[in-house]
Amino acid sequence: MNAEKQKNSSSNQIDGNLALQILQQIPTPVMAVDPNLQIIFMNQAGCRFIGKNFEEIKGTHCYSIFNSTHCQTSDCRMKKVIDGGERFTARNQVNIDDRVIHIEYTTAPLKDDNGNIIGGIEYILDNTERVRQEQKLREQNKIIMEISTPAIKLWDRIVVIPVVGVIDSMRAQQMMDTMLKEITQTSAKVIILDIHGVAAVDTAVANHLIKIAKATKLMGCRCIISGISPAVAQAIVQLGIDLGDINTNSTLEDALSDAFALLKFEVISKK
Amino acid sequence: MKILAMNKIIEETTIDVCESVDNAVVIYTTRQMAAQIGFNEAQQFLIATAASELSTNIIRYAKKGFVILRTISKNHDSRGIEIIAKDNGSGIEDIDRAMQEHFSTGNSLGLGLPSVKRIMDEFFIESSPENGTLVIAKKWR
Numbered sequence: 001m002n003a004e005k006q007k008n009s010s011s012n013q014i015d016g017n018l019a020l021q022i023l024q025q026i027p028t029p030v031m032a033v034d035p036n037l038q039i040i041f042m043n044q045a046g047c048r049f050i051g052k053n054f055e056e057i058k059g060t061h062c063y064s065i066f067n068s069t070h071c072q073t074s075d076c077r078m079k080k081v082i083d084g085g086e087r088f089t090a091r092n093q094v095n096i097d098d099r100v101i102h103i104e105y106t107t108a109p110l111k112d113d114n115g116n117i118i119g120g121i122e123y124i125l126d127n128t129e130r131v132r133q134e135q136k137l138r139e140q141n142k143i144i145m146e147i148s149t150p151a152i153k154l155w156d157r158i159v160v161i162p163v164v165g166v167i168d169s170m171r172a173q174q175m176m177d178t179m180l181k182e183i184t185q186t187s188a189k190v191i192i193l194d195i196h197g198v199a200a201v202d203t204a205v206a207n208h209l210i211k212i213a214k215a216t217k218l219m220g221c222r223c224i225i226s227g228i229s230p231a232v233a234q235a236i237v238q239l240g241i242d243l244g245d246i247n248t249n250s251t252l253e254d255a256l257s258d259a260f261a262l263l264k265f266e267v268i269s270k271k
Numbered sequence: 272m273k274i275l276a277m278n279k280i281i282e283e284t285t286i287d288v289c290e291s292v293d294n295a296v297v298i299y300t301t302r303q304m305a306a307q308i309g310f311n312e313a314q315q316f317l318i319a320t321a322a323s324e325l326s327t328n329i330i331r332y333a334k335k336g337f338v339i340l341r342t343i344s345k346n347h348d349s350r351g352i353e354i355i356a357k358d359n360g361s362g363i364e365d366i367d368r369a370m371q372e373h374f375s376t377g378n379s380l381g382l383g384l385p386s387v388k389r390i391m392d393e394f395f396i397e398s399s400p401e402n403g404t405l406v407i408a409k410k411w412r
Binding site for chain 2: 234
């Protein structure tokens, strides 16, 4: 019975030679090292990746070949699996013969039949294209953020500035500049800062808003912050921020009618 | 401070943080993850605010670091979000004071870390000049 079971299970397995061929031909680098980080296996894609034959690198320390940012530091994920970790994936940068390659590598412990750790295995994915794309995305994000904050003259002496996305110190400075310039140019008396589209109001953002409101006040202009949604209101309370005497409104519409009241405007419907 | 318990990780993303654009990525990814596991809009906003607080701190004080965002689970059906912020900066000199309201070494409101602790359910901070600062915060549904 037992023998039969064994026979069955072995018939499910592929023979060692085919397994090796598959491993050799996997189109991404696969490597195994012993506990001293000396290379005991590198598949064909791996040899191509580093541009050497397996015979040349067998037994060499992997760090002397990859020379990566993680090599010989506590970041080395290979060391972590040899020391008992289960599985790690991390981004890294390898330096092979003056070539800098961005990679993502995954490591796992290499165990014998009894489950003892006898080294580590890793496979490497070339990340260069992804890193380039991310760089591009980063630059695009920057451009989107840098698109100047528009100031819209809504009414006589009323200017509205819609704020969308993420506010950082650079952008806050830009908003401040735009607002103060607008105040002198249009002799605005009320500026409405609509933060409805802001992605998160953390303490840094709140700090910027308070500063902007103070500066406008110094220039003899009232600042109303509108677009305080329930989420924003909760965030401000949770953060413990005191907005002081800054006027706030939940909608732009309310802010506008407040502005009308401040300037003693009256909206009358035609009979 | 007590080390937080390990939870089962459902999904994980690491975001390198070194300029304010990265902060935007952290905010949007956090919101998306929080929405995915069913936090309502106000909660999404709060969690994103906490994440933004931590990544802003990295940019402001350490210049460079990373944020790991995870969706986690415990006791089978309880889901949550975990934010890990790590940098290799010079560390926080006096954590107890940094955790006090209105204490800041960097010309800010000094509400950041205490408010992250308030918003999130679990909070852990560790800091040293050698290893930088590590903050782990979790919010359960």
